[in-house]
Amino acid sequence: MHEVHWPIIIAIYLFLAGVGVAAFYTGILSNLFGNWKYRKLAKYGSYIGVPLIIIGVLLLLADLGRPFYFWHFLLTFKLSSTMSIGVWLLSAFVIVGGLNMLTWLAEEDFAQNNSLLGAFKGKEGLRSLTGYLGIILGILTAAYTGVLLASTSAALWSSTQYLGLLFLVSATSTGMAALMLVLAWRKEDIGIIHKLAKADMIVVLFEIIVLALMFSALSASAPAAASVVLGGSYAIWFWVGIIGCGLVLPVIIDLAASKKAFGAPMLASILVLVGGFLLRYVMLYAGQVGL
Amino acid sequence: MAELAKFIDVTKCTGCRGCQVACKQWNGLEAIKTTFSGSYENPPTMGGETWTKVRFFEAEDNGKVRFLFRKTQCMHCTEASCAAVCAAGAIKKDDKGMVVLDQNKCVGCKNCVLACPFGAVGFSEKTGTSGKCRMCVDRIDNGMEPACVKTCPTGAVQMGDREQILKQAKERIDFLKSSGVNAQIYGENELGGLHVIYVLDDKPEVYGLPVNPQVATANLFGSWVSALVGAGVMLIAPFWLMFKDPGKDVSETHDTGVK
């Protein structure tokens, strides 16, 4: 194995951060466009998103050479530093998303006698404000995970402008998959799950287009780096894992599945999630070959 | 204050690696355990405990092998990628053009390691921070030459005002050219001007130097724009298509997710 400066823990972080913010904003967006009929989606999105982001940030800190000096990040704000933008986006998201989650938790049965959570009960204005803000912060955060890699000197990452877009689209699809998985597990309305599955299919198609655009651009601007993924040591992960299991198979399953079963959307979402993680892993590691 | 620069004349370097040792000594850097890799070049890469290193190259001319050496270290770029990406504000450029990494501020995120176009920064497990050549600014402030310059027995490494160094480099190149060497300067304009100026006797590629180095943040704006434009289409379309609520007029109930 070649030397890597950013190891597997960073791949997990990029993945969790993407799933987390995307579960949050896809939940709210569905509800928004659905004329407020899908509040379950907004609620579960919040429940999935906020904890995942917190775990992701902890992983990022764990990978630092000196984790207990992380507060140095908070003394700096620098637009030229994507990492700095990311630190502030994540911090803001944890606060904004956290407040949003509290407004939902306050409605749960167990919170009825809890004075702390009670303070957040019926705070529709707060939920609305943090929801809208969270959409913006979430989308920026999902894009940041790709732009972070792009602002380096690794040829695979820096020779294309599509990495931010790719990670954003992939995050969106994994976020929806996470939502579907939770809905299916809780045996919620199958109609909503199938709507989500359809929406996810559209996103997956976008992702395939972005991947094609990116690698055709890379094959021209950084052929050696592109071939590590397309034909080199990561090719099997890329073609079988990311393209096959992560993108094509879920679409086929969604198309073929009966409209009543929970099994098919569950399987499709698991595949999307696995593919999303592999995308982070392959791009992260292949980009560091020969550095 | 006038900008300074280091002058490295590869035609005078004998590959003795005195500079490597001097740098480790002055900066208190650890020795690295290495194994023989088939070349006298050692250790294999620069790193958090190895801020300068002589790289060895073999080139062939009409069946004759030439054994080439180049001292590598941070180039003290005017457009310094490492300083641009550091989210802890640990890397700063001073008024003499020297790019200095403050290990007290560094959190060890390794972003600079991945951003440097010359592979000149490394991470040290020992300190938990990144490290790189600091042009011995403390020595310079006290009227001394950098440790590697001081130690170089052949005069292949020198330090001075950047203007002066550029003049000296060009004179040397003229001289080498007059004796039939394909001499070239490197560092005058790359990345806004480096503060390490090389005199090479062959193309930069032969010496492992990037011909057209780019600052790591060159793509930043384009990446954000393409992501956000894409976001517009890609996020709105699926939700609008799948979740839009046709027929009914806007019914503002309070049983909502956002409202």
Ligand code: SF4
């Ligand atoms: S050579 Fe690398 S470490 Fe040195 S200033 Fe330039 S980008 Fe920074």
Ligand code: SF4
């Ligand atoms: S490793 Fe240290 S010096 Fe390098 S970017 Fe991170 S905080 Fe800055």
Ligand code: SF4
């Ligand atoms: S200038 Fe100082 S820190 Fe830089 S390579 Fe020379 S001895 Fe090392």
